[in-house]
Amino acid sequence: MLSYLIRQSRLLLIAASIASVVSAICGVLMISRINTALTADNHTPVLMWSFFGLIVLLMLGRILSSALFERLAQHSMAELRRYISGKILTAELRQLELIGSARLHSALSEHCASVVQFFVTLPSLLNHSVVVVGCMIYMLLLSWKIFLAAIVMIGLGSLGHFIAQSKATAFLRRSSMEQDRLFGYFRALTDGAKELRLNESKRRVFRDDLLGKSIETVRKNRTAGASLFMISSRWGNFLIYAFIGLVLFVLSENISNREQVMTGFALVFFFMMGPLEGLLGAIPRAKVSGVAADRIDDIIRELEAAAVPVQGIRRESFTSIRLKNVLHRYYHEQSNELFQLGPVNLEFRPGTVTFLVGGNGSGKTTLAKLVTGLYAPESGAIFVDDTPIDDADRDGYRQLFSAVFSDFHLFERLMEVGCPELDETGNALISKLQLQHKVTMRHGAFSTQSLSQGQRKRLALVVAHLEDRPFLVFDEWAADQDPTFKDVFYRELLPELKSAGKTVLVISHDDRYFHLGDRILKLEHGRLLAAEVPEPS
Numbered sequence: 222m223l224s225y226l227i228r229q230s231r232l233l234l235i236a237a238s239i240a241s242v243v244s245a246i247c248g249v250l251m252i253s254r255i256n257t258a259l260t261a262d263n264h265t266p267v268l269m270w271s272f273f274g275l276i277v278l279l280m281l282g283r284i285l286s287s288a289l290f291e292r293l294a295q296h297s298m299a300e301l302r303r304y305i306s307g308k309i310l311t312a313e314l315r316q317l318e319l320i321g322s323a324r325l326h327s328a329l330s331e332h333c334a335s336v337v338q339f340f341v342t343l344p345s346l347l348n349h350s351v352v353v354v355g356c357m358i359y360m361l362l363l364s365w366k367i368f369l370a371a372i373v374m375i376g377l378g379s380l381g382h383f384i385a386q387s388k389a390t391a392f393l394r395r396s397s398m399e400q401d402r403l404f405g406y407f408r409a410l411t412d413g414a415k416e417l418r419l420n421e422s423k424r425r426v427f428r429d430d431l432l433g434k435s436i437e438t439v440r441k442n443r444t445a446g447a448s449l450f451m452i453s454s455r456w457g458n459f460l461i462y463a464f465i466g467l468v469l470f471v472l473s474e475n476i477s478n479r480e481q482v483m484t485g486f487a488l489v490f491f492f493m494m495g496p497l498e499g500l501l502g503a504i505p506r507a508k509v510s511g512v513a514a515d516r517i518d519d520i521i522r523e524l525e526a527a528a529v530p531v532q533g534i535r536r537e538s539f540t541s542i543r544l545k546n547v548l549h550r551y552y553h554e555q556s557n558e559l560f561q562l563g564p565v566n567l568e569f570r571p572g573t574v575t576f577l578v579g580g581n582g583s584g585k586t587t588l589a590k591l592v593t594g595l596y597a598p599e600s601g602a603i604f605v606d607d608t609p610i611d612d613a614d615r616d617g618y619r620q621l622f623s624a625v626f627s628d629f630h631l632f633e634r635l636m637e638v639g640c641p642e643l644d645e646t647g648n649a650l651i652s653k654l655q656l657q658h659k660v661t662m663r664h665g666a667f668s669t670q671s672l673s674q675g676q677r678k679r680l681a682l683v684v685a686h687l688e689d690r691p692f693l694v695f696d697e698w699a700a701d702q703d704p705t706f707k708d709v710f711y712r713e714l715l716p717e718l719k720s721a722g723k724t725v726l727v728i729s730h731d732d733r734y735f736h737l738g739d740r741i742l743k744l745e746h747g748r749l750l751a752a753e754v755p756e757p758s
């Protein structure tokens with residue numbers, strides 16, 4: 222994923238890196254100019270002008286690299302979010318259900334921010350590295366003995382970092398896994414707001430045992446990881462000072478040209494200290510980002526495993542949709558239980574209304590997801606006009622359907638729809654659904670969504686109507702409607718859809734309307750019983 226980001230922001234990254242490297246080289250050269258000026262007997266104009274030239278370049282390089290870092294940060298964040306969202310949009314629904322919304326939200330927010338934070342510090346790391354390497358070379362030119370001592374100190378510092386890092390990474394990994402769970406609890410704070418307010422003991426247990434413990438686990442692991450990094454960073458600082466002492470009091474004793482060498486070292490130390498600390502400090506951030514990048518990579522791998530190539534051929538109509546031995550299974554790991562739907566054999570034709578009935582958990586919604594192509598059959602196949610639908614066809618196949626599931630989502634505005642006089646038709650439908658005093662449609666958007674659940678469901682029905690697809694699925698749509706409106710739905714809307722040649726699948730428990738359908742499908746524990754033809758009332 223980091224390589225994807227680098228590819229996407231290549232030009233910006235190169236420009237920011239060049240600006241960083243140029244300013245770093247100017248910095249090192251400036252030090253050598255200062256040292257020469259301090260120790261030389263007289264100053265040449267070349268020395269003076271090269272010094273001023275260097276500080277101007279240094280300033281420009283720093284301004285440019287800072288501006289580019291900022292652009293890079295925003296660009297990388299946008300790219301990463303686009304990339305992950307794109308993967309989520311093309312993954313199969315079942316895979317999204319398995320990954321869970323908490324992990325996905327955690328990836329899109331915290332993990333993304335963490336990765337980008339490291340990514341944008343890359344050019345400054347480069348700058349620091351160039352300064353440190355440049356200073357080392359300068360030290361080598363001043364005295365090889367001191368240079369060797371610096372190498373030994375760097376080796377000891379790296380060893381300390383390595384030991385601390387391997388321990389700290391385990392803590393960071395644990396905290397990042399817990400963070401995914403924490404995002405689930407954050408969602409429960411708003412989604413479960415009513416339940417948490419109505420039940421004090423539930424609220425207490427949630428706050429203390431679930432949310433509180435999760436926050437605490439993240440805090441503890443992050444603190445432990447950060448403390449280890451802090452110790453290793455302080456160890457690095459200690460080595461720097463020990464090195465200065467070693468140079469000042471031991472190694473510089475019998476050096477020729479002592480004045481120039483010591484002035485040079487004093488300057489180099491002060492100049493190099495910031496970048497060296499910057500490098501040491503960047504390691505924990507890099508590790509946190511590395512762990513976040515791993516989490517994102519895991520999710521992307523899971524999403525990609527479920528991504529199917531889309532041919533882009535959209536189906537517009539059909540004369541028959543046939544399910545042949547279609548089977549789907551859910552495996553519940555915790556209870557080691559398996560729910561099996563099917564094998565289902567079924568056919569749908571245009572201009573028909575089918576009621577799907579069955580007890581809770583009998584598999585009605587699952588069957589609707591299979592019929593609409595939201596789930597791929599584990600075995601068996603779906604045929605449209607005798608052509609089997611394979612993975613590549615499935616997205617095109619899904620475009621035959623509009624559905625209002627019981628956990629529907631109402632988007633702020635209609636997106637791609639089949640009706641050109643959108644607002645007019647939409648408002649006519651809104652009036653028909655008796656919502657004209659509450660909401661209107663303008664430029665394909667509803668004026669408000671602050672409505673009751675039943676009213677929002679009516680808007681979802683408006684959307685399904687406007688999409689004008691040949692097959693409509695309503696999953697317990699009428700459950701939230703008042704008796705008067707139930708009548709409108711079953712006695713007016715469904716017959717209208719039927720006479721417009723639409724195929725309608727209605728999941729319902731309203732048995733007093735079943736006689737209005739063409740057939741009734743009954744599900745029992747995942748098995749489809751023989752279809753019944755409703756008796757006229």
Ligand SMILES: Nc1ncnc2c1ncn2[C@@H]1O[C@H](COP(=O)(O)OP(=O)(O)OP(=O)(O)O)[C@@H](O)[C@H]1O
Pocket residue numbers: 318551552560579580581582583584585586587588
């Ligand atoms: N996302 C899921 N992950 C795992 N198991 C699931 C999932 N959705 C449903 N199930 C299992 O599949 C079974 C059938 O669920 P489904 O939602 O299809 O039933 P239903 O007939 O629509 O129920 P209801 O009338 O309560 O809406 C349930 O027993 C449930 O345990």
